Amino acid sequence: MIPEAAVWTIFFLPLGAFLFIALVVRPFFNNSPQQSGLIAIIAIAGSLALSAWALQSAITSATDQVTLDFPLHEWLTVGSLNISLGVTVDPLTSVMLVVATGVSLMVQIYSLGYMRGDPGYSRYFAIMCLFTASMAGLVISSNIVQMYVFWELVGVCSYLLIGFWFNRPAAAAAAKKAFIVTRIGDFGFLIAILYLFFNGSSLAIADINAGEALPAGMAATWLAVGIFAGAVGKSAQFPLHVWLPDAMEGPTPVSALIHAATMVAAGVFLVARFFPVFEHSTDAMSAVAMVGAFTAIFAATMGLVMNDIKRVLAYSTVSQLGYMIAALGIGAYGVAIFHLFNHAFFKALLFMGAGSVNHATGTFDMRYMGGLRKIMPWTYVTMVIGSLSLVGIFPFAGFWSKDEILLHAWRGDGSVATIVFWLLMVSVFLTAVYSFRMIYMTFHGDFKGGVQREQEERGEGSTAGASHEVQLAESPVFMVLPMLVLAVGAVVSGYVANPLGVSDKFLGIEAHWFSNFVTLPGLHVEKFSLSLAVISVIVGGVGIMIATAMYLSPRLPLGAVGRPFRGIHKLLSERYYMDHLYEGQIVSRGIYKVFAGTMDWFDSRIVDNVAEFVGWVSRNIGRAISVFQTGQVQGYAVVVAVGVTLIVGAFLIWGQ
């Protein structure tokens, strides 16, 4: 059994690395920044080892039917408010810890190669360590306030990392956008916390989930919706999904970390952590399921038309997060976490592949890539594995978890589950199309010139890719190695669940082990359905074939096929005009003109006039009084004498 100190160490190791890099290495050893990368890797590897221990303890405690109880420490007591600090280790926490630290470790190793020579090398690793520490702190929190602290820290770190190249205006804007948009969701979360606080309920997560203080009826729904709002912001669900594609302005390893293990996983984790609260209200569960399923298909359609490889992956992440949220909404708790677990491997892998491609071509625009299959064989193979896993083709990891989500939706009761099932099924098809469109555009055909060509066509010197040149070669070993590790994960991580369940044990793992491990009392786990699995693979396969026909085979000229769909293409390319709506209408008109305009009017007319009036009053009082100041000492003396006489007279008359 893991002791409490070891659980805390999972969080304190990367935090210590952050402090050490930021306070010692960066100021004093900045001429040899390689050390900061090594420190980060060592600290996070230590965290990973301890996380594995925590997972092992959670498994033992699950099989022995023992709960791991850690004491609560008093943090602050103000009047009747008592906030405690503590750690939790349960199946959900331990799986999240392993995912977060494991992916983070791979990303750090990859970053050694990718970020080489960047002037902000130490700063990069310092913030990455803080990011990992915040995520570890978030998942081990045992109190909702403690959790909220780390929740916001995760947001801050993503802000710092998305805006890592802050001298690029696009990166600064994207960082700001990510922070503000997630903040809108956080507001809902905060209101939910305040609601619990004013209701006088305990703020410890275990007590909240025990349901003793949960309100009934609409209040329960609103409480769940408040928490869900936080998840919508962080996990980039519709309608707050707009920040995630823009977050591509950060360095690519950051995208890999954000998309796989930390920022966006935090939202799914939040819903999972407060799952009993959601279960309290059927309406809240339906809302979660519908938002998730709609996001899955909504983002997948936009992924179809993006030309930036990272944006394709970003929309793919939004879509896959939709799967997880939808799975939670239909009550498939363990399956959602299972998908999160698998997704972490292949999405981190795909982002590293995109970074690797960018390392060679200098651009992210797939229209200027092509033909990289021969030049970058490792990247090609690993990315194909990642894409197959993403599409959910047997026997890759994504297949198992996606299939279980579909199965739960299919077997679920009510119309919500049915709608979710069809939306997700169509998304499987769309996922297949955009994934293989990406593979074909990037790796097949002829090379189309990379960043040099892109700049020529734009008719400009260079802005984005100033430091890049086209150097067609496989990436260095530090970059390929983590990709290989993750590729292995993307193939085999599905088997930890043994979802087939055909025999009692397969390679020592019991049937449906994962879903039974990460679950809550009262939830059932569906058995494997061969027919549904076959159908979903066929749907994915059809998608891949269509992508092949459109982007690989010369028989189908794209222009001719695309003509009737030009309107839709335009709609998708403009991202359903959501950004126009938010930035053009809501922000420019609503906030700038109406809100800021009103504030400006109030400031210039009312506040300024009040200030002027105060000045006017004192100026005129002074002017009136200054008449009496003649400079004649005798005049003053008269006033003094009269005053003294009056005072003495008053004293004589009334004083006794």
Place this chain on the structure above:
Amino acid sequence: MGLEHFLVLSAILFCIGLYGALARRNVITVLMSIELMFNAVNIALVAFAKYVVPVGVEEQLGRMLTGQVFAIFVITVAAAEIALGLGIVIALYRNRETVDVSEASIMRR
């Protein structure tokens, strides 16, 4: 003849001095009026010292001259003050060629 007579004399003198200090324009007259007020105070001090003695003090400490000592102090300070005042008057006269106080309104700025 008792304490009241001396106090009335002192009050009359003080009022004359106050009137002169407030109403006259000539600096010399003002200074002289201020001297009158000092003297009114001196008379009051000495009168009180003569007629009003705290209970029990005389039996233990003998005759006390507190009021007279104060009067002598006032005379000394008044002499110093008048020397200073006349010095200012001379300075004023040198600068303004007048001893009219209403002309000396530079305290306004």
